[in-house]
Amino acid sequence: MAYTEEELKKELETKEYEYGFYTDIESETFPNGLNEDIVRAISKKKNEPEWMTEWRLEAFRIWSEMEEPEWANVNYEKPDFQGISYYSAPKKKDKYNSLDEVDPELLETFNKLGISIEEQKKLAGVAVDIVMDSVSVATTFKKTLAEKGIIFCSISEAIQEHPELVKKYIGTVVPRKDNFYAALNSAVFSDGSFCYIPKGVRCPMELSTYFRINQAGTGQFERTLVIADEGSYVSYLEGCTAPMRDENQLHAAVVELIALDDAEIKYSTVQNWYPGNAEGKGGVFNFVTKRGICETNAKISWTQVETGSAVTWKYPSCILKGNNSVGEFYSIAVTNNYQQADTGTKMIHLGKNTKSTIISKGISAGKSQNSYRGLVQINSRAENARNFSQCDSLLMGNKCGAHTFPYIEAKNKSAQIEHEATTSKIGEDQIFYCNQRGIDTEKAIALIVNGFSKEVLNKLPMEFAVEAQKLLEISLEGSVG
Amino acid sequence: MELKDKLVSSFMAFENQIDVDTSVHDIRSEAIKIFEEKGFPTKKEEAWKYTSLNTLLKNDFSVFPKEEVALDFKDIKKYFIHDIDSYKIVFIDGVYSSHLSETTHEGMDICLMSAALHKPKYRPVIDNYFNKVAKTDDSLTSLNTAFSKEGAYIHIPKNKAVDKPVQIIHFATGNEAAIMLQPRNLIIVDENSHIQIIERHQSLTENPVLTNSVTEIFADKRAVVDYYKIQNDVQSASLIDNTYISQQRDSNASVHTFSFGGNITRNNLNFYHKGEHIDSTLKGVTIVGDKQHVDHYSLVHHAQPNCESHQDYKGIYADRSTGVFNGKIVVDKIAQKTNAFQQNNNILINDKATINTKPQLEIFADDVKCSHGCTIGQLDEEALFYLRTRGIPEKEGRALLMYAFANNVLESVKIPEVKRRINKLIATKLGVNLGFDL
Numbered sequence: 001m002a003y004t005e006e007e008l009k010k011e012l013e014t015k016e017y018e019y020g021f022y023t024d025i026e027s028e029t030f031p032n033g034l035n036e037d038i039v040r041a042i043s044k045k046k047n048e049p050e051w052m053t054e055w056r057l058e059a060f061r062i063w064s065e066m067e068e069p070e071w072a073n074v075n076y077e078k079p080d081f082q083g084i085s086y087y088s089a090p091k092k093k094d095k096y097n098s099l100d101e102v103d104p105e106l107l108e109t110f111n112k113l114g115i116s117i118e119e120q121k122k123l124a125g126v127a128v129d130i131v132m133d134s135v136s137v138a139t140t141f142k143k144t145l146a147e148k149g150i151i152f153c154s155i156s157e158a159i160q161e162h163p164e165l166v167k168k169y170i171g172t173v174v175p176r177k178d179n180f181y182a183a184l185n186s187a188v189f190s191d192g193s194f195c196y197i198p199k200g201v202r203c204p205m206e207l208s209t210y211f212r213i214n215q216a217g218t219g220q221f222e223r224t225l226v227i228a229d230e231g232s233y234v235s236y237l238e239g240c241t242a243p244m245r246d247e248n249q250l251h252a253a254v255v256e257l258i259a260l261d262d263a264e265i266k267y268s269t270v271q272n273w274y275p276g277n278a279e280g281k282g283g284v285f286n287f288v289t290k291r292g293i294c295e296t297n298a299k300i301s302w303t304q305v306e307t308g309s310a311v312t313w314k315y316p317s318c319i320l321k322g323n324n325s326v327g328e329f330y331s332i333a334v335t336n337n338y339q340q341a342d343t344g345t346k347m348i349h350l351g352k353n354t355k356s357t358i359i360s361k362g363i364s365a366g367k368s369q370n371s372y373r374g375l376v377q378i379n380s381r382a383e384n385a386r387n388f389s390q391c392d393s394l395l396m397g398n399k400c401g402a403h404t405f406p407y408i409e410a411k412n413k414s415a416q417i418e419h420e421a422t423t424s425k426i427g428e429d430q431i432f433y434c435n436q437r438g439i440d441t442e443k444a445i446a447l448i449v450n451g452f453s454k455e456v457l458n459k460l461p462m463e464f465a466v467e468a469q470k471l472l473e474i475s476l477e478g479s480v481g
Numbered sequence: 482m483e484l485k486d487k488l489v490s491s492f493m494a495f496e497n498q499i500d501v502d503t504s505v506h507d508i509r510s511e512a513i514k515i516f517e518e519k520g521f522p523t524k525k526e527e528a529w530k531y532t533s534l535n536t537l538l539k540n541d542f543s544v545f546p547k548e549e550v551a552l553d554f555k556d557i558k559k560y561f562i563h564d565i566d567s568y569k570i571v572f573i574d575g576v577y578s579s580h581l582s583e584t585t586h587e588g589m590d591i592c593l594m595s596a597a598l599h600k601p602k603y604r605p606v607i608d609n610y611f612n613k614v615a616k617t618d619d620s621l622t623s624l625n626t627a628f629s630k631e632g633a634y635i636h637i638p639k640n641k642a643v644d645k646p647v648q649i650i651h652f653a654t655g656n657e658a659a660i661m662l663q664p665r666n667l668i669i670v671d672e673n674s675h676i677q678i679i680e681r682h683q684s685l686t687e688n689p690v691l692t693n694s695v696t697e698i699f700a701d702k703r704a705v706v707d708y709y710k711i712q713n714d715v716q717s718a719s720l721i722d723n724t725y726i727s728q729q730r731d732s733n734a735s736v737h738t739f740s741f742g743g744n745i746t747r748n749n750l751n752f753y754h755k756g757e758h759i760d761s762t763l764k765g766v767t768i769v770g771d772k773q774h775v776d777h778y779s780l781v782h783h784a785q786p787n788c789e790s791h792q793d794y795k796g797i798y799a800d801r802s803t804g805v806f807n808g809k810i811v812v813d814k815i816a817q818k819t820n821a822f823q824q825n826n827n828i829l830i831n832d833k834a835t836i837n838t839k840p841q842l843e844i845f846a847d848d849v850k851c852s853h854g855c856t857i858g859q860l861d862e863e864a865l866f867y868l869r870t871r872g873i874p875e876k877e878g879r880a881l882l883m884y885a886f887a888n889n890v891l892e893s894v895k896i897p898e899v900k901r902r903i904n905k906l907i908a909t910k911l912g913v914n915l916g917f918d919l
Contacts, residue, residue, distance in 0.1 A: 380832055395847035398814055408838045410857045413829035419840070419855040425847040
């Protein structure tokens, strides 16, 4: 483990959500509620061209006719969509050229999060596009990236400066009418990240964004669009923390990945939003639509570590459209206390010789419910499609639940599909063995859980792997004993 | 008139034919209400996502059989497992056929549902068991309950191993243009008793037949129930089979389902555990072609500690056939030390064939061993090549491999004659004559 016993001890003592603070930055917030005027106002605020406004309005109309889905294996009090403010931005609207111009309070927030920009800048390989309450306030390493022709900016900037790319790709993977939350996001998305890797370019560094929900009562509607042109490669990191709140906060993001011929996108997420307190009060609702499309020989790999949120509803998916394309999904979902997670993936095999791998590890503790819901679909023209799925669940205590809902649909005889699932608990003999060697129970559990999750942790980029490992322990702390 | 309306309106007429002062009357009236409210299941329901009854329900099924038809034993002999001595309960178009049957009242009851529902001496048993494990909010089960009149009634008292298997066979003769049959079986096996049952539905006609069958089985302490369902019906016949099994502690129940034919076959198989140390086995082999549709929907509800369940379903799908497997295992909070295993393997022979499978686990206890595995694949080309190099023609080689694929399930068939019959059916189905019994 990458830190000392002292550090862990300290970590455990401050077990309450450590990132739960609220930064007092003057924000400009819209009145609560949602109607066409609000959609127009958001669009206007962002100085968007006419086509974008229309696109949003159409999404709003679609959304108004949709009903909130109820099929997921989660129970929660439905958010009041008219009780949310759909736009909030830190007041300073100027772009900064150096850190000195940035609101010191904001810098303090980043320091608390452990992502000091100065440090980040110096640390090799990570360009940070920080999103604080929906508006991108700082973009680093932009110049290095620009030399390679890589566009990495906020989506609102992209709408201004690269409208042809945005227009061409937005909504192609996740159409506005895809689902309730995707439609909502399409209508009101405030900001997000945009990334374009030109033909044949291998992005020299891991791209990353940090999301934070800050303003009380604001929902966060991020929109991410990553386009990897022919033969390019990009690794994208996304990590999230949110301050402690008693009322539920809604997060409905949409992420679209487009991997053109021979391109590869690696998308990693560490999600640690406020899960509510030990009594299940508060916490973030996370209803996310993530999907990627693979053209010929392309590859998309999703890796996620989910430890936060009161309710998670998230299925990063791959449409394997091109021949020989590859989709991967590696996931660890940890639920504790009253958290509920319904997460998994969809692998839609359309092209020939397409391959997909699903490794999902669910860990439930406390009174939480953890579900894996997945779909593997082999279309009739997808010759020689191959899928391997493995879903393992680890239960801690007898008040939690683990569920699997794998859907497998095969329409081609040459398909080869394997699905395995197991459910187990941490063996008393395993803990005893550790105790014998002087490792206390709490630590032993951390050790075993890390072992259980290793297959997925290994897939994370270095920067995240350490953080994720730490996160797993904090989330499970106090769950056995 | 739609079938649903027809059924609801004929309920009155049905009620008039039978006496209404039994407690069963209330159960029936309640059931028809539930059916009227819910109607036939549609694809919008999660449990029926992959199976549509729409085309089937367009037939103008007659609900009541009009007259009794006699069948000659020699014509239908082949549908029996005739090389063993057995008790037989035979129905023709839903009506009991006494001359084809062999029932008993000596020391145990292997007889008719109609008798059990009417004779006062059975009343306490009916009050105790009838419609007690069947899911009362399920529309098709309720429909059957509303029209429950005839079927098999088996009650084995304590400490008795039934000397020979029981065969329950339903024939449809085509006397009516299209017929809907709703047999209702009740099987009660008391403490420490053993029974083996073979069930078959057979249509002798090209006319459409829809069978909506409900079987309730109660296995008391240490009872052993061994149930075989042979489904090899003609293309015009459809079957919705609802089987509910309630098990007391230390009991052992197994159901083998062999689906080789029929238009739409839906097997709803439910196991409920009421005590500790229960063993449940669910196995099946499905080999279909044409446009056949077979849907296995199973539930094992582990509600008590220290129980085991074993599930193993193999499917081979050719032509334009569709297979569905939906296996659900629920493990309650108190059901610690549960071992639940589920396996579903499928082979698609043809690009037009489809398989949809959804093995589902819902687990609320931590000290359990649960696993499920599911595969879809093809025959191993190398194994096939090996067989061919040894002089076994491709077709026979394929058959051998497919047979081997299904063999796991056959191994646990306890009646040798049934095993032999199934082997023969598989050989016919695969279109080979290997010159020896597989």
